[in-house]
Each structure stands twice: as structure tokens, then as C-alpha cells.
Amino acid sequence: MPVELDPLLFGEIDPPQRLLMGPGPVNAHPRVLRAMSADLLGQFDPEMTGYMEQVMALYRPIFGTKNRWTMLVDGTARAGIEAALVSLVAPGETVLVVNFGRFGLLLTEILTRIGARIETVEASWGEVVPLAAIEEAIARTSPRLVATIHGDTSTTMAQPLEGFGALCRAAGALSYVDATATIGGMELAADRWDVDVVTGGLQKCLGGPSGSAPITISDTAAEHIFARRHTEAGIRMKGLEDGQGPRISSNYFDLAMIMDYWSEKRLNHHTEATSMLYAARECARVALGEGLAARYDRHTRSGRAMAAGLRAMGLTVFGDDAHRMSNVTGVHIPDSVDGEAVRAMMRDTFEIEIGTAFGPLQGRIWRLGAMGYNAMKHKVLITLGALEASLRAHGFVLPLGEAVPAAIEAWDSAGVGETA
Structure with missing residues (x-):
């Protein structure tokens, strides 16, 4: 007699097409x-x-x-x-x-x-x-x-x-x-x-x-x-x-x-x-086909754009600007906001993952990554737009429409302005 297989347990793997913009892992090339x-x-x-x-x-x-x-x-x-x-x-x-x-x-x-x-x-x-x-x-x-x-x-x-x-x-x-x-x-x-x-x-x-x-x-x-x-x-x-x-x-x-x-x-x-x-x-x-210098510059631009967009929302970027990684940016969660609820909306509504934190920073910051195949201008901009909408939906008052233009300017600034 053939065995009946529960499709929830034994169906073909079909994961959601999520944009992984946390501290890693990220979407593979x-x-x-x-x-x-x-x-x-x-x-x-x-x-x-x-x-x-x-x-x-x-x-x-x-x-x-x-x-x-x-x-x-x-x-x-x-x-x-x-x-x-x-x-x-x-x-x-x-x-x-x-x-x-x-x-x-x-x-x-x-x-x-x-x-x-x-x-x-x-x-x-x-x-x-x-x-x-x-x-x-x-x-x-x-x-x-x-x-x-x-x-x-x-x-x-x-x-x-x-x-x-x-x-x-x-x-x-x-x-x-x-x-x-x-x-x-x-x-x-x-x-x-x-x-x-x-x-x-x-x-x-x-x-x-x-x-x-x-x-x-x-x-x-x-x-x-x-x-x-x-x-x-x-x-x-x-x-x-x-x-x-x-x-x-x-x-x-x-x-x-x-x-x-x-x-x-x-x-x-x-x-x-x-x-x-x-x-x-x-x-x-x-990596070598792109050229390492160009690749490092792309990551620097991505991190600089992410930080600029977050600041344009009125958020506070975490840590020492002079020594921040180019590919991961920490940002303080506003006191009035449920950080996990925002992350859940990012995931469930926009299919975008951003990271939580460890130890003394748990519940205090989000970590947004832009690295590898995801260190691209459009992916940074999509992430910032989704975060802006999610923050607004959870009652955070912010200057609407400022994050994406700020990020575009920072991407194109070729090193001028905020340290990413």
C-alpha cells in the first residue's frame, strides 16, 4: 500500500524569495x-x-x-x-x-x-x-x-x-x-x-x-x-x-x-x-572578475548610502563612525517602537530581512547589511523605503520621502560626506 506523504512535511522545498539585508547570510550570487x-x-x-x-x-x-x-x-x-x-x-x-x-x-x-x-x-x-x-x-x-x-x-x-x-x-x-x-x-x-x-x-x-x-x-x-x-x-x-x-x-x-x-x-x-x-x-x-578595488568601493558606497538614509529618517546610527564596517550598519531602535514588530513587517509585508542584535545591544539596535550580491544601490533603496513605511505603520513620526534621496546622494558622493 503506498504511503501518503504530508505535503507540509514532504513537499518540494520552495522558500520565499526574501531579500536578506541583515548581517548575514545574504542572498547568494x-x-x-x-x-x-x-x-x-x-x-x-x-x-x-x-x-x-x-x-x-x-x-x-x-x-x-x-x-x-x-x-x-x-x-x-x-x-x-x-x-x-x-x-x-x-x-x-x-x-x-x-x-x-x-x-x-x-x-x-x-x-x-x-x-x-x-x-x-x-x-x-x-x-x-x-x-x-x-x-x-x-x-x-x-x-x-x-x-x-x-x-x-x-x-x-x-x-x-x-x-x-x-x-x-x-x-x-x-x-x-x-x-x-x-x-x-x-x-x-x-x-x-x-x-x-x-x-x-x-x-x-x-x-x-x-x-x-x-x-x-x-x-x-x-x-x-x-x-x-x-x-x-x-x-x-x-x-x-x-x-x-x-x-x-x-x-x-x-x-x-x-x-x-x-x-x-x-x-x-x-x-x-x-x-x-x-x-x-x-x-x-x-570577486576577482569584478576587481577587488571596485568591489570594496561598491561595499563602501552601499554602507555610506545605508547610513545616510537611516539618518535622513531621523534615526541614530550606532557606534564609532571612524571604524564602522562598510557592509553592516547598526541603528538605534526608537524608544517608541517595537523593534521586533517592525522587523516582522519588513519580513512579512516586504519580504526583507534585517537583523536584531546580541548581548547588551539586544533590543536596542537593528543591524542592516548590504554585502556581496546585495551591496547594490537599488537593494539599499528598496530596504530603506520598506523600513520607512514600516516605521510609519508603527507610529514613528519621521520626515517622509527623505531617506531614499539621501541614500542616492551618498552613493554618488564618491567618498564625500558621512562615513559609512
Whole structure:
């Protein structure tokens, strides 16, 4: 007897065509979605390993590096973060975390699980940590690793990184940067910044789906990772006698093993996520085809236009203008307005998603993103128009019709006027 299937549970997936204008994920570029529909290949097929080599070459300019070890970690952006920290840090080692938002706190949470000794240098949410404060903290704590976020979407702030790597290098410390929210939308300069490891994700400025984490690793960091593997191998051998196990707590996120997989050795570590590799490859091709300078300018214009439109509504943009990310803008929710009701109207009436906030900013700000495939003038203008209508519907008195013209002027101002 045939089984009757509930169409609500087993019907074809047909998600709404929503415009994702929050802090990420965003709508994927159509070329990326098409690339993901290509046939699968075996993980050691010469065509497949050729695509892997292409991915390595494509991501070097995106990271601003010549690092040989530039590749992918299979998993969301957090997989890249965890792989970096698990592979760089041994239990008991000191790590200095530059913390100015929710994702700095994430670094400390992962490091706590590793068993690291954690020190922090912090800024209030909406600000960044001055380089002088980082220098003082390095001198005070003598860390093995200094870790920071480049752009923290929880606060919409971008940490300046010129000189960061040099401070770490001078103190004999390794450096790590999480660039999940900025890769492909703000300049990354791993070599110029002299940082050891940078990780990213596809789902924001690169305009792809979540599920692959680009990573670049300096020769210095690679030597440390491989040397640590030899040390851990010795511990494992000794563990046969004294019952102690290895100190690297993850097999899947062991970068030494992943690097062997991406090397000419092609040592089996996992089955490569073929469709995600296709997606990552196409994300990079789209970005480089546009030109990185033009792409960064498009994101800057989008953020500048978004901020100008919000201000024209009489709203207050959150945080330090001088250090705001170009692709995510925070804005204070008016006291008289139910922020979640406005978000619901944006979603249900206009099919537009904007973001809520975390921690001390929860219920206080909305976060509006314009990144990747959505960092376009018309998408910014549509979002501002929908927000204006939603605010008005919820009783907020604002100057009608001012937001869109202000945003158009800001887009076309080529850097003149408000900082986005």
C-alpha cells in the first residue's frame, strides 16, 4: 500500500524569495548557485584536485597574500575559526584576545574548551581597541598567540590591523584574524599586516552559501603547526605507556592533516565537500572578475548610502563612525517602537530581512547589511523605503520621502560626506 506523504512535511522545498539585508547570510550570487549544481567528482580525481589548486590560487589575492597554504576548511566559518585555534594553541598556553564584541567572546569560548590561558584587551561595544592598548597587553601577558576579529557584525565595528602583525611578531607571538564578515567586502592584507592565520566564510561579502571556510596560513604558522604535530605524535607514543592521550583535541579540525590533504601528498583526511568547493571557487571568480578595488568601493558606497538614509529618517546610527564596517550598519531602535514588530513587517509585508542584535545591544539596535550580491544601490533603496513605511505603520513620526534621496546622494558622493 503506498504511503501518503504530508505535503507540509514532504513537499518540494520552495522558500520565499526574501531579500536578506541583515548581517548575514545574504542572498547568494546566481553564478554561485549554478556552480553548485555541477556534477560531483571523486576527491582524488585529477579534475577535482585541479579545482583545489585553482581555489588556492584564487583566494591568495582575496586574502592579500602569497601564502602557499591558502585553502578551504569544510564547514561554516566557525569551522575555520576552530581549526585555526585548535591547531595553533596547546592547553596551558597564553592567548591574548582582542575583544570588542560578540565574536571576540566566541574566541574566548573556543579557547576555554581548548584549555588555553586567556587574557583579553577590550573595548566597549561600538568602539575598537587602540593599537597602543594591544601593544601594552602583549608586553604584559607574553602570549603565544594574539587573536582578533577584523569586522565584528555584533557591533558593526572593524578593528584596524595595520601594524597588528608586526607587534605580535616583535614579541614572538603568532597572530590570528577572523575575517568572516569582511572577506570580499573590505580589504584584507594578510602579507602587509604580517598576520599568520586569517579565516573567512562565504555567506557574507563573498555572496555564497554558508558551509566553506577559506583560510590562509603563513609559513611561520605552518612550521608551528607541523612541528606541533611531531610533538603530539611523541606524546601519543608515550601515552601507550602512561595512559595519556594526544593534546590536539580534534581530528577533523587538525590543520596539519588538512594541509596534507591539500598538498601534493593528497593524504586522505575527509571527503571534500565538492559542491561547496565549486561554490567557493565561483565566489572568488566573481570577486576577482569584478576587481577587488571596485568591489570594496561598491561595499563602501552601499554602507555610506545605508547610513545616510537611516539618518535622513531621523534615526541614530550606532557606534564609532571612524571604524564602522562598510557592509553592516547598526541603528538605534526608537524608544517608541517595537523593534521586533517592525522587523516582522519588513519580513512579512516586504519580504526583507534585517537583523536584531546580541548581548547588551539586544533590543536596542537593528543591524542592516548590504554585502556581496546585495551591496547594490537599488537593494539599499528598496530596504530603506520598506523600513520607512514600516516605521510609519508603527507610529514613528519621521520626515517622509527623505531617506531614499539621501541614500542616492551618498552613493554618488564618491567618498564625500558621512562615513559609512
